[in-house]
Amino acid sequence: MATPKKTVAKESGQEKAGSPPEFSREQELKALRDMLLIRRFEEKAGQLYGMGAIGGFCHLYIGQEAVVVGMQMALKQGDEVITGYRDHGHMLACGMESRGVMAELTGRRGGYSRGKGGSMHMFSKEKHFYGGHGIVGAQVSLGTGLAFANRYRGNDNVSVTYFGDGAANQGQVYESFNMAELWKLPVIYVIENNRYAMGTSVSRASAQQDFSKRGVSFNIPGKQVDGMDVRAVKAAADEATAWCRGGNGPIILEMQTYRYRGHSMSDPAKYRTREEVEKVRHDQDPIEQVRNRLLADGVSEQDLKAIDAEVREIVNEAADFAQHDPEPDASELYTDIYR
Amino acid sequence: MPIQVLMPALSPTMEKGNLAKWLKKEGETIKSGDVIAEIETDKATMEVEATDEGTLGKILIPEGTADVLVNTPIATILADGESAADLAKVPAAPAPKAAEAAPAAAEAKGDAKAEAPQPAAKVPAAPVSEALPDPEIPAGTEMVTQTIREALRDAMAEEMRRDGDVFIMGEEVAEYQGAYKVTQGLLQEFGARRVIDTPITEHGFAGVGVGAAMAGLKPIVEFMTWNFAMQAIDQIINSAAKTLYMSGGQMGCSIVFRGPNGAAARVAAQHSQDYAAWYSQVPGLKVVAPYSASDYKGLLKAAIRDPNPVVFLENEMLYGHTGEIPKLDDFVVPIGKARIARAGKDVTIVSWAMGMSYALKAADELAKEGVEAEVIDLRTIRPMDTETIINSVKKTGRAVTVEEGWQQSGVGSEVAARIMEHAFDYLDAPVARVSGKDVPMPYAANLEKLALPSVAEVVAAAKAVSYR
Ligand SMILES: Cc1ncc(C[n+]2csc(CCOP(=O)(O)OP(=O)(O)O)c2C)c(N)n1
Ligand SMILES: [Mg+2]
Numbered sequence: 001m002a003t004p005k006k007t008v009a010k011e012s013g014q015e016k017a018g019s020p021p022e023f024s025r026e027q028e029l030k031a032l033r034d035m036l037l038i039r040r041f042e043e044k045a046g047q048l049y050g051m052g053a054i055g056g057f058c059h060l061y062i063g064q065e066a067v068v069v070g071m072q073m074a075l076k077q078g079d080e081v082i083t084g085y086r087d088h089g090h091m092l093a094c095g096m097e098s099r100g101v102m103a104e105l106t107g108r109r110g111g112y113s114r115g116k117g118g119s120m121h122m123f124s125k126e127k128h129f130y131g132g133h134g135i136v137g138a139q140v141s142l143g144t145g146l147a148f149a150n151r152y153r154g155n156d157n158v159s160v161t162y163f164g165d166g167a168a169n170q171g172q173v174y175e176s177f178n179m180a181e182l183w184k185l186p187v188i189y190v191i192e193n194n195r196y197a198m199g200t201s202v203s204r205a206s207a208q209q210d211f212s213k214r215g216v217s218f219n220i221p222g223k224q225v226d227g228m229d230v231r232a233v234k235a236a237a238d239e240a241t242a243w244c245r246g247g248n249g250p251i252i253l254e255m256q257t258y259r260y261r262g263h264s265m266s267d268p269a270k271y272r273t274r275e276e277v278e279k280v281r282h283d284q285d286p287i288e289q290v291r292n293r294l295l296a297d298g299v300s301e302q303d304l305k306a307i308d309a310e311v312r313e314i315v316n317e318a319a320d321f322a323q324h325d326p327e328p329d330a331s332e333l334y335t336d337i338y339r
Numbered sequence: 340m341p342i343q344v345l346m347p348a349l350s351p352t353m354e355k356g357n358l359a360k361w362l363k364k365e366g367e368t369i370k371s372g373d374v375i376a377e378i379e380t381d382k383a384t385m386e387v388e389a390t391d392e393g394t395l396g397k398i399l400i401p402e403g404t405a406d407v408l409v410n411t412p413i414a415t416i417l418a419d420g421e422s423a424a425d426l427a428k429v430p431a432a433p434a435p436k437a438a439e440a441a442p443a444a445a446e447a448k449g450d451a452k453a454e455a456p457q458p459a460a461k462v463p464a465a466p467v468s469e470a471l472p473d474p475e476i477p478a479g480t481e482m483v484t485q486t487i488r489e490a491l492r493d494a495m496a497e498e499m500r501r502d503g504d505v506f507i508m509g510e511e512v513a514e515y516q517g518a519y520k521v522t523q524g525l526l527q528e529f530g531a532r533r534v535i536d537t538p539i540t541e542h543g544f545a546g547v548g549v550g551a552a553m554a555g556l557k558p559i560v561e562f563m564t565w566n567f568a569m570q571a572i573d574q575i576i577n578s579a580a581k582t583l584y585m586s587g588g589q590m591g592c593s594i595v596f597r598g599p600n601g602a603a604a605r606v607a608a609q610h611s612q613d614y615a616a617w618y619s620q621v622p623g624l625k626v627v628a629p630y631s632a633s634d635y636k637g638l639l640k641a642a643i644r645d646p647n648p649v650v651f652l653e654n655e656m657l658y659g660h661t662g663e664i665p666k667l668d669d670f671v672v673p674i675g676k677a678r679i680a681r682a683g684k685d686v687t688i689v690s691w692a693m694g695m696s697y698a699l700k701a702a703d704e705l706a707k708e709g710v711e712a713e714v715i716d717l718r719t720i721r722p723m724d725t726e727t728i729i730n731s732v733k734k735t736g737r738a739v740t741v742e743e744g745w746q747q748s749g750v751g752s753e754v755a756a757r758i759m760e761h762a763f764d765y766l767d768a769p770v771a772r773v774s775g776k777d778v779p780m781p782y783a784a785n786l787e788k789l790a791l792p793s794v795a796e797v798v799a800a801a802k803a804v805s806y807r
Contacts, residue, residue: 043371043390050347051410055605055784062372107605107783118607118782134609135567136539169538170570197539199515205538260372261388266349268383271515274374281372327785333778 020232025297031073031230032290033307035065038089039287040308040315041098042261045088045105045119049265053323054105058119061089063260066286067192068093070233071160074241078155082130082143083162085120086192086259090162094127098318108325115328116336136197137170139163140189144176147187147250158244159187166197168211174218177250181218184249188240189215191252192227194259199271211254220250227255228284258284341415342391346378346400348409349385355406356380358413363395369416376402376413393418475637475672482663487635490664491521491653494639495559497669499529502557505643508535508544509561509598518563519599519658545571545596549578552592552648559643562598565614565652572617579648580623595642597651600628601693602743602791604656608779613744615692618650619720619753625674626720628652630695632662634718637672645674652720654693677724679731683711686801687731689754690741691717694792697773698741701797712801720750728754729761736767737804741797746774771800 023031042060049058061068064086072093075081083090091101096112104111104122112122122132130146133139143161150157167173168191180187191211195202202209212222221243226232233255240251258280262269291304349356360377363369369389376387396415400407407413472478485493499505506529511518513526513536526534537544541562548558562568568575575596583591601613618626625647629635635653642649664670680695681702690698695716702712713731717724732738738758740751755770776790 039372043388046388047347047390050345052348056603056782057606057610104782107786113782115783116607116781116786118605121607121609121782134607135570137570166539169540171540171542172570198518199511200536200538204514204536262385265385266353266383267385268515269386270384274386328781328783330785330789332783333776333781333786333789337778 020226020229020235023231023234025294025299027073027234028290028294028297029299029307031066031069031234032287032294032304033311034069034072034093035230035287035290036308036311037098037314038065038069038092040311041092041102041318042088044315044319045102046261046265048102048106048319048322054119055107056118057085057264058105059086059264060261061086061259063280063286064192064194064227064255064257065089066230066233067190067227067255067257068162070230071188071190071237073230073234074237075158075160076241078128078157079241080128080130080143080146080150080157080159081162082139082146082159083132084136084139084164084167085132085134086164087120087122087132091122091124091127091129091132094124094129096122096124096127096129098314099321102315102318102322103325106322106325107327108322109328109332110321110325114332116332137163137167137172140167140170140173141176143189144180144185144187144250147180147185148183150186151183156245157186158241159185160190161187162190162192164197165191165193165195165202165211166200166205168214169205173214177215177218177220180250181215181220184247186244186247187250188237188244189220189250189252191254192257193254194257196259196263196271198263199268201271212252215250215252220252222252222254224254224256227257228280228286229289230286341396341417341421342393343412344375344387344389344414344416346407346409346411346413347385347387349378349380349383353380353409355408358400358402358404358407359384361398361402365395365398367395369393369395378407387413389416391416391418393421396421473633473678476633476665476667476670481666483666484661485632485636485664486659486661487632487653488519488521488523488658490632490636490662491639492523492525494636495522495643496525496528498640498643499525499533502643504555505557505559506533506535507559507561508537508548510537510539510563512536512561517561519655521653521658522561541567541570542574545574546578548594548596549574549582549592549648552579552594553582553590557593557643559595559597562596564603564610564655565598565600566610566612568596568598568614575618575624575648575650576621580621583647584623591646592648593646595639595645595649595651597639597642598653599655599658600652601654602656602775602780605782605784605787606780607782611780613742613775614650615652615720615742616744616749616753618652619723619750620748621721623648624721625649626652627674627718628692628720629718630657630692630716631680632660633664633670634672634678634716636664637670638674638718640669640671641674644671649674652692656693672718675719675722675724677718677727678716679713679727680716681712681714683713683735685711685713685735686737686739686805687713687715687728687735688739688741688797688801689715689717689728689751691720691750693743694741697792697794697797700794701741701801704794704798705801708802708807710801710805710807717750717754723753723757725757725761728758732758732762733765736765737801738766738770739773739797739800739804740770741773741792743775743791745777746772747777749774768804768806771804773797773800
């Protein structure tokens with residue numbers, strides 16, 4: 001079925017638009033603050049891990065902040081968000097509280113899952129955040145199901161379903177794509193292409209490296225987006241939400257981004273050079289980009305420092321809470337298995 | 340006051356590491372996020388990033404220092420406006436002694452005695468199971484000490500040298516050298532034709548492996564962990580296990596599916612579960628779950644040679660453990676034979692894989708109280724060596740099973756049923772099952788500990804069946 005109205009599809013993989021639409025001062029400041037909160041939170045989490053206060057896996061989002069912050073700026077109340085295990089940034093962007101997230105990382109009763117889920121498994125019904133999933137690719141079908149529920153109920157909510165470049169190779173992703181297009185489900189598939197899945201670069205794992213084209217055989221339009229520029233993310237998100245709310249079915253956004261830290265905490269880091277990491281950091285850092293624009297626009301260094309201080313305060317308070325909150329009561333072992 | 344940078348841990352089990360390199364000099368300006376140093380362990384390298392702004396005040400541990408304990412101050416950072424003179428304000432922190440190496444976790448919980456759920460704490464340093472001589476190993480054989488990780492690698496390398504049809508595929512097995520470093524060196528020796536990195540597509544590559552096996556090759560399919568094989572379980576059961584039967588014996592598949600199984604440390608419900616019982620139900624599959632280092636090696640070699648599909652269940656927490664491995668040209672342990680790891684006359688404890696660590700420690704405890712437990716390491720779950728179990732129970736009249744997995748329809752339940760069927764008249768008490776609790780694995784340290792079986796539970800069960 002050819003649908004001529006799908007102009008977005010033509011952009012698949014080709015067009016890299018020039019400069020994205022400018023942000024207002026307020027938008028720049030909000031983006032800066034929200035991205036800084038994620039960065040400082042993650043730095044603190046890395047520190048607490050190093051001290052032994054966090055155990056198991058801990059996948060940091062440092063470097064990718066513009067993706068969730070830009071997406072969130074285009075969402076409305078009620079839109080659902082779901083992702084994998086690299087989820088701290090998504091939760092903070094959804095408005096979940098730092099202390100609740102941090103306390104989950106330390107496995108305490110004040111954590112979002114009362115200490116039972118840990119870094120990879122948190123949820124918030126109130127904020128429409130559906131997790132926090134550990135099995136690579138599984139959230140893609142689940143996110144498609146959230147969109148199914150929206151369609152079923154006839155509301156105009158959109159499901160924002162995040163997954164990685166590695167996850168994009170899982171079979172259930174394509175089973176979901178087919179159903180989503182067949183049933184015109186309102187889902188934005190956000191592929192966070194940070195160039196690596198653990199130690200495997202995209203080129204070593206993917207026959208089609210242009211992820212915006214991964215929906216082509218299902219007629220799902222897609223777009224490559226500079227995921228290090230929060231304005232570009234926001235602009236693409238605006239387009240995608242309009243597309244979904246307009247009843248056009250799913251859409252794919254490939255966010256070209258980068259993770260600065262190791263895959264999890266223990267990472268041999270032999271699969272890429274330090275120079276590569278340094279170059280992205282130096283040339284494309286999402287936070288520096290906003291900072292520099294704000295400074296050029298006449299905002300003082302002092303004002304920016306104040307934002308950083310405010311954010312650090314929140315993070316320190318969260319870390320303090322997360323280290324002093326008690327562990328869950330032993331009786332919690334047997335709760336929440338059935339209801 | 341100047342900020343201290345502490346030696347970080349790369350993993351919950353890391354106690355010390357080497358300070359490989361300083362990337363900033365004293366007096367250099369530091370921004371949050373700057374990489375200031377590189378540290379390494381035998382498994383990984385990590386960059387230490389600054390989380391504060393300022394200047395690097397003093398380097399406390401010079402580069403090239405080996406075995407720096409976690410949480411040792413390695414440098415100080417001076418905040419804006421502070422000078423070298425402020426360095427004196429830092430309380431002289433002596434490097435922690437080995438005994439105080441990991442206090443951070445306990446302190447953070449406000450309970451100095453709280454035990455971090457580190458595998459090292461749960462498992463004896465060297466499997467005591469080597470106590471009884473292994474009938475598979477001829478007397479007088481020279482033994483070498485190896486980690487289980489190395490034993491597995493050697494088993495695969497030896498079989499790959501022996502048979503050109505054997506190859507390994509899986510996520511991160513080649514260039515990365517294995518997510519848990521089990522395939523270390525294989526790519527270098529055998530090349531990319533036989534050591535193959537796959538995309539993250541378990542269902543797909545398990546099927547590709549089964550198809551290749553139908554065509555006569557002998558794949559070793561590594562799952563990064565068995566949790567991810569849930570994506571592939573259809574190919575394992577519906578294709579691999581049943582083809583020989585469905586084809587009237589024309590076409591089978593010689594394939595090994597292997598990877599870490601069971602509880603790992605602090606990784607929560609989706610990454611921490613035991614699949615022994617799941618696969619043990621399926622006719623057509625063989626299911627192997629070793630404990631000792633020599634069994635890891637000898638059984639993996641047997642699995643690779645076996646003409647049937649073999650599910651080979653390893654344990655991540657045991658990879659770093661060492662054991663004695665016979666220095667023989669071709670050391671193969673037969674599939675389907677249990678081993679008496681410790682002889683005794685009062686009560687039989689049946690276990691396998693990680694369960695053995697609880698069973699053997701419990702046997703030590705029981706011995707102190709005058710109860711002599713006979714500990715059987717099943718090693719293979721399917722086909723199960725019923726005879727060894729029954730012979731032991733006929734002698735002791737009492738039995739306890741120990742597993743980390745769930746109790747309902749668990750392997751222990753099967754063992755109990757077989758004892759009832761074959762040795763009912765010899766039993767002096769009902770068989771007791773010690774198992775993981777009937778809950779998904781929680782993340783919180785205290786709950787995780789409660790969810791797993793304990794030595795105390797095994798001791799209590801053994802006493803209960805002995806009416807003591
Ligand atoms: C089904 C499954 N297979 C393997 C893993 C182990 N694993 C966890 S994350 C990961 C890499 C995923 O990379 P990508 O999708 O690019 O996301 P990123 O980590 O880069 O955010 C792998 C292989 C898993 N959790 N689930
Ligand atoms: Mg990736």
